[in-house]
Amino acid sequence: GAGVSQSPSNKVTEKGKDVELRCDPISGHTALYWYRQSLGQGLEFLIYFQGNSAPDKSGLPSDRFSAERTGGSVSTLTIQRTQQEDSAVYLCASSSSGEPGAFGSGTRLTVV
């Protein structure tokens, strides 16, 4: 079946603009994760959704970052008033069990 789908694959935005990144998880997966990967750095946890439980938002770097998961499926990561340090690859993963098992190919965000 289809894997985790992320859109857009690339996004260039001006500093100060808001951006929305979309993730379509594998159908039936109850867990959904967002990470970001900056050049030369390891993956950094952002947020974790599991079923109907309150999400774990402990990795969001500032209040400019937020995420929603509608109907237990599609998720949107929103970054408001983007800064140059937000430039990174944003990765989404989903899972039917514990660990993030299936990752999308990511959205490469460039803030100019």
Next chain:
Amino acid sequence: EDQVTQSPEALRLQEGESSSLNCSYTVSGLRGLFWYRQDPGKGPEFLFTLYSAGEEKEKERLKATLTKKESFLHITAPKPEDSATYLCAVQVGRSQGNLIFGKGTKLSVKP
């Protein structure tokens, strides 16, 4: 502070030359250790989960082992298609999604 360190940063092997990648961790209360493979321009691909010291997992030419301070990913008789960046991550809290990743080891296997 919880930390995951992978070594070496890069490794070049000849096809058939076996070797090991290291992932050392200093964390308070390990709940699980994960290995992933990442190809350029792609998201990580899950390989293994290890939960307790002494545990081993195998898949084709790869074998992962775990001690109380580190994990090894052994690659036996590698092929060029094994070339990728290998990532190690640990779960330390109750949140299953909150993983701490190392920076990875970039493996190149030459024919």
